[in-house]
Amino acid sequence: MFCFQCSESMKGTGCTVQGICGKEPEVADLQDLLIWILKGISLWGVKAQEMGVKDSETGLYVAEGLFTTITNVDFDPESLGKKIDRALNVRRRIERIFKEAYRKEKGKEFSEPMPEACTWESSRGVESYKAKGAQVGVLDTQDEDIRSLRELLTYGLKGIAAYTDHAYILKHSDNSILDFLQEALASCLNDSLTAEDYVALVLKAGEYAVKAMALLDEANTGSYGNPEITSVYTGTYEGPGILVSGHDLLDLEELLKQTEGKGINIYTHGEMLPANGYPGLKKFSHLRGNFGTSWYNQQKEFEEFKGPILMTTNCIQRPRESYKDKIFTTGLVGWPEVSHIPNRVDGKEKDFTPIIEKALEIGDIGARPGKKIVVGLAHDQLSKVSDKIIDAVKTGAIKKFVVMGGCDGHAKKRQYYTDLAERLPKDMVILTAGCAKYRYNMLDLGDIGGIPRVVDAGQCNDSYSLVVTALKLKEAFGLEDINDLPIEYDIAWYEQKAVAVLLALLYMGVKGIRLGPVLPAFISPNVLKVLVENFDIKPIRTVEEDLSEIVG
Numbered sequence: 285m286f287c288f289q290c291s292e293s294m295k296g297t298g299c300t301v302q303g304i305c306g307k308e309p310e311v312a313d314l315q316d317l318l319i320w321i322l323k324g325i326s327l328w329g330v331k332a333q334e335m336g337v338k339d340s341e342t343g344l345y346v347a348e349g350l351f352t353t354i355t356n357v358d359f360d361p362e363s364l365g366k367k368i369d370r371a372l373n374v375r376r377r378i379e380r381i382f383k384e385a386y387r388k389e390k391g392k393e394f395s396e397p398m399p400e401a402c403t404w405e406s407s408r409g410v411e412s413y414k415a416k417g418a419q420v421g422v423l424d425t426q427d428e429d430i431r432s433l434r435e436l437l438t439y440g441l442k443g444i445a446a447y448t449d450h451a452y453i454l455k456h457s458d459n460s461i462l463d464f465l466q467e468a469l470a471s472c473l474n475d476s477l478t479a480e481d482y483v484a485l486v487l488k489a490g491e492y493a494v495k496a497m498a499l500l501d502e503a504n505t506g507s508y509g510n511p512e513i514t515s516v517y518t519g520t521y522e523g524p525g526i527l528v529s530g531h532d533l534l535d536l537e538e539l540l541k542q543t544e545g546k547g548i549n550i551y552t553h554g555e556m557l558p559a560n561g562y563p564g565l566k567k568f569s570h571l572r573g574n575f576g577t578s579w580y581n582q583q584k585e586f587e588e589f590k591g592p593i594l595m596t597t598n599c600i601q602r603p604r605e606s607y608k609d610k611i612f613t614t615g616l617v618g619w620p621e622v623s624h625i626p627n628r629v630d631g632k633e634k635d636f637t638p639i640i641e642k643a644l645e646i647g648d649i650g651a652r653p654g655k656k657i658v659v660g661l662a663h664d665q666l667s668k669v670s671d672k673i674i675d676a677v678k679t680g681a682i683k684k685f686v687v688m689g690g691c692d693g694h695a696k697k698r699q700y701y702t703d704l705a706e707r708l709p710k711d712m713v714i715l716t717a718g719c720a721k722y723r724y725n726m727l728d729l730g731d732i733g734g735i736p737r738v739v740d741a742g743q744c745n746d747s748y749s750l751v752v753t754a755l756k757l758k759e760a761f762g763l764e765d766i767n768d769l770p771i772e773y774d775i776a777w778y779e780q781k782a783v784a785v786l787l788a789l790l791y792m793g794v795k796g797i798r799l800g801p802v803l804p805a806f807i808s809p810n811v812l813k814v815l816v817e818n819f820d821i822k823p824i825r826t827v828e829e830d831l832s833e834i835v836g
Contacts, residue, residue, distance in 0.1 A: 285299065285300060285301075285302075285303075285307075285309040285312035285313060285418075285421070286298050286299070286300055286312075286421055286422050286423050287299045287303055287307065287312050287422070288422070288435075288804075288805040288806050289355060289435070289439055289442075289779070289780060289806065290304070290305065290355045290778055290779050290780075291691075291693060291695070291777055291778045291779075291801060291802055291804070292304040292305075292693060292694060292695060292778070293805040296802060296805055297805055298422075298805060299312075305355055305356050305601070306359060306601060306602040307359060308359070308361075310361055310414050311358075311359055311360075311361060311364065312417075312421070313413075313414045313415075313417030313418045313421070314361060314364040314365065314368065314410070314413055314414060314417050315352070315353045315358075315364065315417070316417040316418075316420055316421040316422070317368060317413050317414075317416050317417030317420060318349055318352065318353060318364065318367060318368055318371060318417075319349075319350075319353055319438070320401050320417075320420040321349075321368065321371045321372065321375060321401060321404075322346050322349045322350065322371065322469055323399075323401045323469045323470060323472055323473050324375055324398075324399065324400075324401030324402040324403070324404070324473070325342060325345070325346055325371065325374055325375045325378060325466075326346055326465070326466035326467070326468075326469035326470040327398070327399065327401070327402050327466075327470040327473055328342075328375060328378045328379045328382050328402060329342045329343065329346070329378050329463075329466040329470070330466050330467055330470045331382050331386075332378055332381055332382040332385060333463060333466075335382060335385035335386055335389060336385065337381055337382065337385050338459070339378065339381060340457070340459050340462055341374075342374060342377070342378045342466070343459065343462025343463060343465060343466055344449075344452060344462060345370070345371070345374045346445070346462065346465050346466055346469065347445040347448050347449050347452070347462060347465055348445075348449055348616065349367065349371060349445075350441055350442045350445035350446075350465065350469075351442065351445045351446045351449050351598075351616055352364070352367055352616050353442065354442050354443075354446060354598050354779060354780050354781070355598065355778070355779040355780065356579070356598045356599050356600055356601065356779070357597070357598040357600070357616055357617055357618075358616060358617060358618040359600070359602075359618060359619050359620065360618030360619055360620050360622075361410060361414075361620070362410070362620070363618035363624075364413075364618075365409065365410040365413060368413050372405070375402070379402070382394070399473045401420070401473055402473075404416065422435060422806075428808045428810075429479050429808050429810045429811055430477075430479060430482065431808070432806055432807055432808035432810075432811040433479060433482035433483065433486060433811055434472045434482065435806040436486055436783070436804075436806060436807065436811065437468055437471075437472070437482060437485055437486050437489055438469070438472065439780040439783040439784075439806070440486065440489040440490070440493065440780070440783050440784050440786075440787045441465055441468055441469060441489060441784075442780035442781075442783075442784075443493065443780045443781035443782070443783055443784025443785070443787075444461065444464075444465065444489065444492055444493050444496045444784050445465060446597075446598070446745075446780075446781050446784075447493075447496040447497055447499070447500045447745060447781070447784070448461050448462065448465075448496045448499065448500070450500050450503065450531065450532065450533075450597075450745060451496070451499045451500045451502070451503040453532070453534055454503035454504070454506070454507045454533070454534060455503075456499055456500075456502055456503035456506065457499075458495060458496075458499050460492075460495070461492055461495055461496050461499065464488070464489075464492045465492075468485055468488070468489060471485055479810075479811075483814065486787060486790075487787070487790060487791055488791075489784070489787050489791075490787035490788050490789070490790050490791025490792070491791045493784040493785065493787050493788035493791070494748070494751060494788045494791060494792070496784070497745070497747055497748035497751065497784075497785075497788065498748055500745055500746075500748070501663075501746065501748045501749070504533060504562070504745075504746070505664070507533070507534075507564060508533060508537070508562035508563065508564030508565055509562055509563035509564050510563075510662065510664035510665070511558065511561035511562055511659070511660040511661075511662045511664070511665065511742060512561055512562075512563060512566075512660045512665065513561070513658060513659075513660045513661060513665055514560055514561040514566060514658070514659050514660045515656045515657070515658055516557065516560045516561075516573050516574050516656060516657055516658070516659055517572065517573035517574070517654055517655075517656055518573060518574050518575065518654030518655055518656070518657060519573065519575070519651070519652045519653045519654025519655075520549070520551065520572075520573075520575055520589075520649060520650065520651060520652040520654070521549055521572055521651055522648055522649075522650060522651045523547060523548070523549055523648055523649070524547060524548045524549065524591060524643045524644055524646065524647055524648065524649065525548065525549040525550070525551055525572075525589070525590075525591040525643065525649045526539065526543065526548060526549075526550050526551070526591055526592055526593070526594060526639060526640075526643050527551050527552075527553050527575055527576070527586070527589050527591060527592070527593045527594070528550060528551070528552055528553065528556050528593075528594045528596065529552075529553040529554045529555070529556055529579070529582065529593060529594070529595050529596065529599065530554070530555065530556060530594075530595050530596030530597035530598065530599060530600075530615075530617070531555050531556065531596060531597040531598070531599075531743055531744075531745055532596035532597050532614075532615060533559055533562070533565065535594070535596040535614060535615065535634065536550075536552070536556065536559055536565060536596070537564070537565060538633045538634055538636065539594065539636050539639075540565065540568040540570070540571060541568075541633070542633070542636050542637075542640060543570060543636075543640055543643075544568065544570065546640065546644070548570065548640065548643050548644070549570050549572040550568070550570055550571050550572065551572055551573055551574060551575040551589075552571075552573070552574045552575075553574065553575055553576045553582070553585070553593075554576065554577070554578060554579045554582070554599060554719055555579070555599065555718070555719050555743045555744065555745075556574075556596075556743075557574045557659060558659050558660070558740070558741075558742035558743050558746065559571075560573065560574060560659055560660075561659045561660030561662075561742070573654070574657075575589055575652075575654075576588075576589070577722040578692035578693075578719045578722040578723075579599035579601070579692065579719060580601070580692060580693055580694050582599070582600075582601055583601055583602075583603075583604050586603070586604070586607050586611065587604055587606050587607055589649065590646060590649035590650060591610070591642075591643050591646055591649045592610040592611070592612060592639050592642040592643050592646065593607065593610065593611045593612065594611075594612050594614065594625070594636075594639055595611060595612070595613045595614070595617050596614055596615055596617070597615055597616065597617060598616075598617070598779070600613065600617055600619060602619070603619060603622060608621070608622065610642055610646070611623075612624070612625055612638065612639045612642075613625070614626075614627075614634060615627065623638060625638065625639065655726065657725055657726065658736055658738075658740065659740050659742070660740075660742075661736065661739045661740050661741060662741045662742055662746060662749040663741070663748075663749040663752040663753055663756070666739070666749075666753055666756075667756065669734075669735065670756065670760065672733065672734070672735065673735060673757075674757075674760050674761075676732060676733055676735065677757075677761075677770060680711070681711060681732055681733055682711060682712070682713055682732055682735070682770075683709065683711040683712055683770065684711075684712045684713075684770045684771065684772060684834065685712070685713050685714075685715050685757075685769075685770060685771045685772070686708060686712055686713070686714050686715070686771075686772045686773075686774055686834060687714075687715045687716070687750055687771060687772065687773045687774065687775065688701060688704075688705065688714050688715070688716050688720060688721075688724070688774050688775075688776065689715065689716045689717040689718050689720055689721075689741075689744070689747055689750055689775060689776075689785070690718050690720040690744070690775045690776035690777050690778070690782045690785065691718055691719055691720055691744065691776055691777055691778030691779060691781075691782050692718075692719040692720050692722050692723060692776065692778065693776075693778040693801070695801045695802075697800065697801035697802070697824075698723060698776065698800075698801050699723075700800060700801065700824055700826075700827055701720060701723040701724060701774070701776055701800075702723045702724050702727070703827045704774065704827050704830065704831060705723065705724035705727060705729065705738075706724070706727060706729075707827060707831055708831070708834070709835060710730065710732075710737070711732065712737070712834075713732060713735065713736075713737050713738075713739060714729075714737060714738045714739065715739050715741065715750055715753065715771075716738060716739065716740055716741065717740070717741040717742050717743065717744060717746045717747045717749060717750055718743065718744035718747065718776075718782070719744065720776040721738070721740055723776075724738060725738055725740060741753075744781050744782065744785065745781070747785045747788070751788065751789075751792065754766060754769060754771060754792075754794075757769055757771070765793070766792060766793055766794060767793070767794065767795050767796070772796075772798075772834050773789065773794060773796065773797040773798065774798045774800070774824065774830065774834075775789075775797055775798065775799050775800070776800055776801065777799060777800075777804070783804075786799070790815075790819055794819070795819050795820045796819075796820045796822070797819065797820075797821050797822075798822055798823070798824045798830060799821060799822070799823060799824065800823060800824030801824065802823065803823050
């Protein structure tokens, strides 16, 4: 195996024996094969579009397949084997649709040679899938810079796919995003494209990342209302309880409906914390608060939480034996020998009966004290106090905003974000979204004239709020260049959704982004040089050095 898509790649170069995330080589090979087949699907899809074929089914499966291969989603070979089976069927279907449209328009059969990803077949199941996956991974692209750009593009696409899939689940769609996913993936089979061609596609991915985040924002707020400023309790209460982790709001809503009146308290974990601010979810009185912190602490925290756990999307870690019998996966998530809640069928809700029964069987999880933290400061809430914010900037009460969004993770160097937050001058406000906030959202940093010094816009999925806030400030101050705003960018990254956010910022023209805890292993020296020269991207340094630059 070879994988270097996350920030914890072994030795800063890539995992070759087992993923730091716990991914076994066979899983890595199956994921590589799935991506390769998705490229083949996408090329047929692009050709079908050229014939005027409108087919969102193919594009949506490409998005789901990409989402499946994001770090910490599906570790189950059996599940991945079934997804590859389906991928081959999807490819055959779109190939047939294209050829029928071609024959109808051209009056002849299609006979051009196609890349192997468009034609490879196997009837021997998972073992043959593993063998082929080992041949078509990242290192199959020989040129280091082309490989780097293809992977940067692909990882950005994975993030876009995740945001888009969440929106589609809530019945909000934009087929232009699905079409771009196919265009960009198909380009990775085209050996005639130059580095300049891929740079252009990477920036175009940034454009579609903004579109995908806007679509998801519309889906979330359209379904559950605009987040409201909400104080969330971080302890537990007596009685049965279920802990919900991941990102999927619809899963949480359906679980809340099915547990209503059953005496079961529901708690969020990790990236589900912002759900407590949505009117359509907080109306359920048994949504009692948030337990735990960031995803990487889940093994300890899931062990401490006595009730069952529902993992709705990415961020699962290897379950410990102590709670393996009471953790449930759903959606695209999978882990061998872990109970899985099946997907919706015929528009009906998921059936969460197994986890509900487990919660009632376990019974009282006990009360545990916690503090209260504030969520719900997305762009709608900020727009209601925009005059106050603008006045605070003009009078000097707020000197700067520091965007510290993104991901959390194991690396000790991430303590940098806690230390920086503690040492920022009291006239600076932190803008955040994603689980990176767990590095400082428990700190008592106070407020500036009623404006909290930690403005939490929500999940990493809600990074669009940070984009909207920056654009509104730019408009309010009559600036032409977004880089003239009093905003510093100190982004923490771990996985591919953070890559999509980064590409969105680059598309918007943001320069001077500090990225940490390390620069991506998949960025070659020459590609890094391009990013530095055009966007002044730089690694985080010491707190003292960066603080001096921020304050200066």
